[in-house]
Amino acid sequence: MRLLGEAGLLAQGRSGAGVDPQRIFQAAVDAAIDAGEVGIQFAVYKDEDLVVDVWGGVADRAAGRQVDRETLFNVFSVTKAITAVAVHIQAERGLVSYDAPIAQYWSEFAAHGKDRTTVRDGLSHRTGIPAMPEGVTPEQMADYDWMVNALANLEPVFEPGTTNAYHSYTWGWINSEVVVRTDPQRRPFRQFVDEEIAQPLGIRDLWMGLPPEDEPRVAHMYNSETSIADQSTARGRSMPIQVAGTQDVFGRSIVRQAVIPGAGGIYNAISSARFFALLANEGQLDGVRLLSAERVRRCLEPRPDTDKLDVGRGTVTRVSNGGFWLEAPGVFGSGRILSHPGLGGSIGWADLDNRLAVSMCHNRHGVAYAEPLADALGQAFGVT
Template sequence: MSAVPAQDPRVVKALDRARELGEEGLQVAAYLGGDLIVDAWAGSADPQAGRQVDGSTLFNVFSVTKAITATALHILAERGLVDYRAPVCRYWPGFARNGKESITVRDVLSHRAGIPWMPEDVTPERQADWDWMIRAIEDMPPAFEPGRTNSYHALIWGWIVGEIARRADPEHRPVEVLIRQEIVEPLGISDLFLGLPESEDGRVARLIGGDPAPDASETYLRGMPRQVFPGSTIYNTDLARRTVNPGAGAIGNARAFARFFAMLAGHGELDGVRLLPADVVDGFTEPREDADVTDLYLGGIAHVSAFGYWLGGSSPTANPAVGPNPRILHHPGAGGSISWAELDTGLAVSICHNRMHEGPFEPSAHPFVPIAEAVRAIAAERLERN
């Protein structure tokens, strides 16, 4: 792995432009193969305290977390411990209650399980109680016919996938331990946490904005209830930082998330460490069933993979920084965080920030588009030299 690069003036200019377009504090990191080719930051981590972003600042990335959790499940599947076509209840018998017996692992991964809502009586304290969440999920009936409806599982997805993984794992490791031992440590990643230690609180960027509007729709709030909504009111709290939330709770820096996605961009391998076979990672680009049908939760076509990632696309729900190439694996997060892996070029990028915004944006107004353009220009120069 190469030394940490100096901040390229093109990236510095792009970060300045992002701040002109509304960002507060942000980081970007990019890998090309095993080389960290971009590592830059700008702005304020906490305007109230006067603390500036640096390379070690940690950020909430919300649903970018899902890509990591999905990968942990895929590692188990490659060991023959999980069958994507099997019903969830094969691994988790209590899940079969109230009409959920036919829901498959693949249905869950692709957001077609039909249970996109959080428990109605969830609170931050109950969300932090893994056993309470699992009991509540067991008791829930499907809102839609399982396996038939595209409806993004904004928050609940993490607990379902995390519990499948825990039960399928022969050691029954909690999902945060599984992720640490099977992904974070083997790849030599530092500064990626699922359940942040109190000792790291001083490095976390303070979230700004992102709470639901007063007139937010009932459907929107059933997937992300106000009392646990992924915005600044809830996620700036100590409890939210400690909570193991495998669908929206990861905290880390851009270097850490870019290094994880570099493994995907390397078709399952990074710096001689292989987590998944190359053909398996290539297969993650398979779209979910009925991919061209509107997602009822997101309100548009969502380019979701059958395996828990998002794919490049050009629909209104797609992020213009990622681009339309369907061979780009990525995941967006609430408020705009984004990380991606380009299977054709080997480029992996992570952009973290603390000013939460709502899309969609026109490409010319999206604060991350100038950053993506600068990073790709640097990567293209590297590829030409090689």
């Protein structure tokens, strides 16, 4: 892994003029802080090189702790990109077929008419079970086995495979359990991610279940109550208020240390950007290949009716059959994009055409500061 030196690296923009992306993105961080951000990190890979690694602001006001490059952030649904890649690794190995019923690998999932629900349905938010189990508590959400059993027994609210309905939380366990059930070693999902994704790519801070000793590094979330969805809507039922994406819930040790494969990831920007660099480089990074280039390209295929309303979000949400967003607020670049945003505004994406991987992590919910990021990408890399 080639890291950015203290003096920064020169990158060639479309104009051909040498530019210093580190300086440009540090100015973007400063602009975000001036605009009201609390704490923020940006990281960018170009090809296989880390060319931007900047940060600023406050991780925890009460503790007087500043953000640094080691600060960790709750990234919520950015987590889904990792879980999706885990499924694709199993498919790459011939252990999973996208068109096979999930119940072929996880027999209990067949309950209540879900017997023909496919792995592809699971990846593309079409299983018909977007809502969390009734009355679920943070302690139950943090219990992986409890959640898997509860989801297997849910009755679909839509016929599986017919309706696009974003599964805010349930998506994670549906897909992670396919990985666990098809792993010849039957490793816990946390271990699979560490051994099959993080370690091969040389990523330290890609946590799916945070070690207790790393909790002091996590940024406090501010303004997180703005992320509570209207509980009368499908989105609200997918994120019930008692397990909403707030500091009160996701700041608890039991939740931070839990495996919540659709929303519980805790990363920093350099780790997230390095993961997305795997996708930007079509499945390989620094000589390590986890996915074939063809499989990565297939992840760009849109799910059925992706340009129509997603009833789980109440908006058009362009999602691929591979589990990634093809467009998202705050994502810049045209052409082949694989991305995933997270509740509160953190985001990561891979731009396959420009071989760019971008990550932004922050701790003030509700504001993503897209304009400084867009300006920086345009100045440094000619991306708009």
